[in-house]
Amino acid sequence: MRGFDVVKPLSIVTMIVIMLPLVLLPLASIFIFGTSNGLGSFWNALMQPEAIFALKLSIVTSFWATIFNVIFGLFASYVLSRYNFWGRNALIVLISLPTAIPTAVAGFALLLLWGPYGTLGRLLEPQGVHIMFTAWAIILANIFVTFPLAFGVIKPVFDTMSRSLEEASATMGATRWQTFWHVTLPSLRGAIVSGALLTFARAVGEFGSTILVSGNLASRTQTAPLYIFAKFNEGQVEAANAIAIVLALFSFVIFSILFFARDWLEGD
Amino acid sequence: MADVNDDNSAAVSVLNVGKQFGAATVLRDVSFNVAQDEIVVLLGASGSGKTTILRIIAGLELPNDGRIILHGKDVTNLPARERGTGVIFQNYALFPKMNVEENIAYGLKLRRKKRKEIRETVDRLVELVHLGEHRKKSPSQLSGGQQQRVAIARALAYEPEVLLFDEPFGALDAQIRGILRREIRGLLKQIKVPSIFITHDQEEALELGDRIAVLNSGKLEQIGTPFEVYNRPETEYVATFLGAANLLGGVMSGGKFTANDVSLETDDMTQFRDGEKVKLVFRPEDVFLRRPENLTQRYQKLTEGRIEEVSFVGAFERVTVNVDLPDKPTIIVTRPKTETAVFPLHHGQEVTVGLVRFRIIPETANNGTA
Numbered sequence: 001m002r003g004f005d006v007v008k009p010l011s012i013v014t015m016i017v018i019m020l021p022l023v024l025l026p027l028a029s030i031f032i033f034g035t036s037n038g039l040g041s042f043w044n045a046l047m048q049p050e051a052i053f054a055l056k057l058s059i060v061t062s063f064w065a066t067i068f069n070v071i072f073g074l075f076a077s078y079v080l081s082r083y084n085f086w087g088r089n090a091l092i093v094l095i096s097l098p099t100a101i102p103t104a105v106a107g108f109a110l111l112l113l114w115g116p117y118g119t120l121g122r123l124l125e126p127q128g129v130h131i132m133f134t135a136w137a138i139i140l141a142n143i144f145v146t147f148p149l150a151f152g153v154i155k156p157v158f159d160t161m162s163r164s165l166e167e168a169s170a171t172m173g174a175t176r177w178q179t180f181w182h183v184t185l186p187s188l189r190g191a192i193v194s195g196a197l198l199t200f201a202r203a204v205g206e207f208g209s210t211i212l213v214s215g216n217l218a219s220r221t222q223t224a225p226l227y228i229f230a231k232f233n234e235g236q237v238e239a240a241n242a243i244a245i246v247l248a249l250f251s252f253v254i255f256s257i258l259f260f261a262r263d264w265l266e267g268d
Numbered sequence: 269m270a271d272v273n274d275d276n277s278a279a280v281s282v283l284n285v286g287k288q289f290g291a292a293t294v295l296r297d298v299s300f301n302v303a304q305d306e307i308v309v310l311l312g313a314s315g316s317g318k319t320t321i322l323r324i325i326a327g328l329e330l331p332n333d334g335r336i337i338l339h340g341k342d343v344t345n346l347p348a349r350e351r352g353t354g355v356i357f358q359n360y361a362l363f364p365k366m367n368v369e370e371n372i373a374y375g376l377k378l379r380r381k382k383r384k385e386i387r388e389t390v391d392r393l394v395e396l397v398h399l400g401e402h403r404k405k406s407p408s409q410l411s412g413g414q415q416q417r418v419a420i421a422r423a424l425a426y427e428p429e430v431l432l433f434d435e436p437f438g439a440l441d442a443q444i445r446g447i448l449r450r451e452i453r454g455l456l457k458q459i460k461v462p463s464i465f466i467t468h469d470q471e472e473a474l475e476l477g478d479r480i481a482v483l484n485s486g487k488l489e490q491i492g493t494p495f496e497v498y499n500r501p502e503t504e505y506v507a508t509f510l511g512a513a514n515l516l517g518g519v520m521s522g523g524k525f526t527a528n529d530v531s532l533e534t535d536d537m538t539q540f541r542d543g544e545k546v547k548l549v550f551r552p553e554d555v556f557l558r559r560p561e562n563l564t565q566r567y568q569k570l571t572e573g574r575i576e577e578v579s580f581v582g583a584f585e586r587v588t589v590n591v592d593l594p595d596k597p598t599i600i601v602t603r604p605k606t607e608t609a610v611f612p613l614h615h616g617q618e619v620t621v622g623l624v625r626f627r628i629i630p631e632t633a634n635n636g637t638a
Contacts, residue, residue: 162359162361164357164358164359164361165361165363165364167326167328167348167355167357167361168355168357168361168363169363169374170327170328170347170348170349171326171327171328171348171349171351171353171354171355172349172354172374172375172378172422172423172426173349173350173352173375173378173379173426174349174378175349178378182363182374183363186363186365186366187364187365189365
């Protein structure tokens with residue numbers, strides 16, 4: 001049929017109109033507000049020592065949580081896709097569980113375990129070991145809430161990987177470790193990078209559990225999302241907004257990499 | 269199989285191997301040898317245990333009983349990586365992140381060979397399998413046949429004790445199969461590495477193997493040259509699995525096969541007692557429906573029969589004949605074009621059924637190997 005198809009532009013416009021108040025305008029607002037007094041004041045707000053500390057703390061704690069969860073995700077994927085044993089499916093559900101738990105509950109649970117009166121914290125406190133209200137607590141919270149993300153990306157690749165690759169390597173004279181290093185790991189490269197990016201992006205933005213376990217002390221245990229919350233409460237909207245812009249841009253970059261580099265990540 | 273145990277010249281010896289998976293017995297008492305420049309084909313239906321034998325030789329599976337000897341060394345308890353076998357997997361299992369050269373060099377790198385030696389070996393093998401122009405390509409850029417040649421070169425690089433091919437033509441289409449089969453047989457004859465193929469395709473087995481080992485439900489039914497297993501099957505399973513076969517029941521009497529008034533002279537009667545129930549086996553192409561005076565010396569008349577159906581199936585003609593024996597069995601006869609041209613047949617025609625080659629086997633199908 002020739003002629004102008006009205007449905008096509010109409011449906012596209014409708015879609016964008018629905019997205020505007022829900023997603024696009026809120027995001028646009030932080031950029032509009034942040035730059036309304038000129039880039040200079042934005043830069044000034046960003047360069048506050050407390051703000052820089054909060055960003056650094058978020059990046060460092062997220063980095064270590066990512067390293068841990070990627071290595072654990074690899075290990076757990078290997079065990080759960082290579083060995084069949086009683087309770088295997090239960091373990092898969094357990095690993096995936098942390099995403100289904102509200103982050104505030106996760107923070108509260110960590111407090112009950114590691115806090116000064118917690119089950120383990122009670123034993124560590126007399127030794128002078130403090131976990132809660134330190135950077136360690138933030139890392140633990142980040143590990144908890146992002147626990148299944150890397151595993152969830154890596155395990156399916158493991159499952160679809162042909163066993164005969166590893167068997168071929170073994171018959172050619174490789175030890176298990178050599179096979180893992182030369183054959184298995186290269187095939188997982190894409191999944192490892194995606195899993196790490198996802199984990200890191202999620203950890204940097206974590207708020208609910210962090211606010212409970214960190215103590216939210218400026219320049220000590222205050223991460224970037226906590227800084228936004230604190231400054232907003234103090235009425236310093238501009239300071240909060242500067243960090244909000246950085247976090248929004250950061251997420252945007254990571255998801256662009258995941259989206260556009262998919263071919264590279266998954267290719268040969 | 270007395271020859272198996274005391275043969276030190278064999279490159280590969282599989283000795284009395286048995287394997288159970290849980291309650292299921294997959295292999296029972298399987299023994300055979302492979303000589304240094306020999307190609308042995310393990311032929312069997314799926315579930316016959318042929319893949320399990322291959323995996324046991326490679327060390328990817330442990331046998332419950334028996335031993336594996338490679339060039340005089342008992343490797344039964346060695347892990348796969350210490351056996352030095354070359355396995356060509358059904359999907360080739362080329363390492364996807366390595367190019368052709370890197371795949372071939374992998375086994376040498378694991379053995380910490382010198383860089384120069386690795387390069388020379390890779391150069392030589394790339395030429396041997398005609399992949400010179402593809403040496404920098406990744407496996408996904410190669411055709412099935414090319415991938416298979418990389419898999420072979422990769423295994424040859426570290427001078428394997430034996431090459432083990434797991435249904436290597438399964439993933440290729442019919443036309444290419446035939447070409448590759450002859451190509452690989454030529455290559456193996458050139459390099460003289462003992463080789464074991466597994467397949468369920470009888471045509472492939474006949475064409476590839478110096479010897480064929482027929483497996484049925486985890487048991488070795490018969491091992492011999494393609495000519496032997498095809499023309500002198502020892503069991504009903506071998507007779508029917510390798511090509512079409514006619515089977516007729518009878519009794520041994522005075523060194524002859526008898527059924528009703530049929531009596532056939534046989535020269536392999538020694539293993540049967542007088543009065544023992546046996547089966548007569550013969551191939552459709554070994555039956556002649558023409559009059560005796562036109563036939564060769566080896567011809568023996570079986571009985572009379574009536575043509576039931578004549579059908580044209582391309583290269584030859586297939587005739588079903590109802591023969592005058594107890595229960596009026598039907599046999600299948602194939603006739604070449606030269607025969608159908610001078611002696612046409614039609615439905616209902618009375619014919620004399622004669623055989624030029626046949627075999628007497630025990631009535632019980634599972635008597636094992638002789």
